[in-house]
Amino acid sequence: MKNSSAIFIAIGVLVLLAAIFFFNKSANPEPAVTATPTGQQSTTASSEASPIPSPTPSVAELIINVPADLTLTAQTLRVKEGEKATIKVTSQVADEVHLHGYDLSQAVGPGTPAQIDLTADKTGRFEIELEERGKAIGILEVYPK
């Protein structure tokens, strides 16, 4: 019995070491910026490539166009902690864009686009919402460094 005991404990130690290795691996394998555009609702600014290289190339952008019938699939903008992000919203309906957690709000409506600039200093998953209608129009995910 002593033998099997030693074997079990040895396997346990090995698995535990493997687990510790995983915990210590670089905190985040996520790509730095993955705003995922799907055609009609949203595009990233990076696709509107300007000929002059921007001095701050690490600003992640999410562009949201809200149609009058509110049929849009919420897109996710993924950034790393400390990066800069910009959320641009145009809307066919008048409302208020609210970024949860960061508690940033701005009025939006036909002819009045909203732009929220922020430094992603809080980690987590934050909803971008049309406040009055309670409609989620996007997600900001900030991963730890």
Place this chain on the structure above:
Amino acid sequence: MSQLLFATIFTFLFPAIASAHGIGEVYKLPVPLHYYLAGAGVAVAVSFFALGLFFNKPSSGKELNRIVHVPWLSSVLKGGRVLAVLLLLLTIATGAFGADDLSKNFAPTFFWVYFLIGFSILSALIGNLWDKLNPWKTLAYATGLPRKTGKQVSGWVGVVLLLGLFWLELVSGKSFIPSTVGLALLGYSWFAIVFSRFYDNWYTEGELFSVLYGFIGKLAFVRISDDNTSLILTNPYKGTKAATAHWWTLGLASVLLAGASFDSLKESTLWFDWIQALGFTGSTYKIADTLGLILAPIPFYALYLAAIGIMRKLMGNTYDFKTLAYRFVWSLIPIAFGYTLAHNFSLTIVAAPSMLAFLSDPFGFGWNLFGTADFAQTNLLLGAKAVWFTEIGFIVAAHIAGVWFAHVVAMHLFPNTQQATKSQYPMLLLMVGYTVMTLWLLSQPIVVR
């Protein structure tokens, strides 16, 4: 056609609301893959340690059994009963008559966060505390002692009620509307008081919170004596040995395990893809969620029974199936409790400032009784890493406690350590399975509805 009609009625009864947000929101990111793998690895490692150590352990050790006389305990409990009744009335009143806004009203945050999670934790520490403080019991007894009727309510009533509670919390979409909380509690109060007149065992096996906290309370090392004057310190195992298990006890464990897991499943893109593939659309998502919640306990129930079946075969059929199934069911309590904490504990921290604010202004009428009304503005955020470690930590701790509990049960059931250890192969596999599944669910991408 009838499906459409059903959908229409359903939508009419339960209109979608603006998603509950603002107060006590934990901005949870899905757990990254390598955290999930590491958590699962720790669970597997612990299981192997357990196997290794069981071989060396000759007996289950000393039995803890002490009675500590606490003269002032009964006065404290009397005060506690009055406080419990007052808090119940306050929650109903604020929910029903206060501002119908989650961020201004005492009722939703108090009930869903501090009462449900808080009392689960208290019950795990002092096993029968709820039985001593149950405000419905107090009210029922205050209106005349119930006579013996000789009738027993089935424990399945408690299981169905618990499913109902999870439905209200996870599926209804109205759980954080103060008036829902107030009215649901008012309706339930009637139920919880009146039924004690019909069934002798209502406050142990019928009333939802008695069943729930009684179940979690089986974990506790401390109980209050019947005459309310002493604390009894004892091994949880002794309590579970004395208690009779039933199939519904297993049902309760399964619903508890499933409730926490369905919470993360239904937010995942995975679930969303499934129900869309099955033809559910916006207005019928709630039907899909309802079905999902009802079906979710089945895999837990089935996997447990399968593990017990394998264990019985492995041990040469020395015990009948029912005995084994009933005896090991208590090892699921720490797991169910741990999952609940994994999903909700960070909420108790994040919601703390707003709870302080609600105490000063419970109805949301602009009062400031204790000068804490402004605390709601405090934006307490937990970082993603803190949330991940809380989630994984509780799940792995639950796994360890479950493995340990099952081991203790096995040591009492089987003649020697070798046999007891052998019996634990299927149980360890089951618990690793539960743990990996739960961690995996937490790592799923979250959908926006």
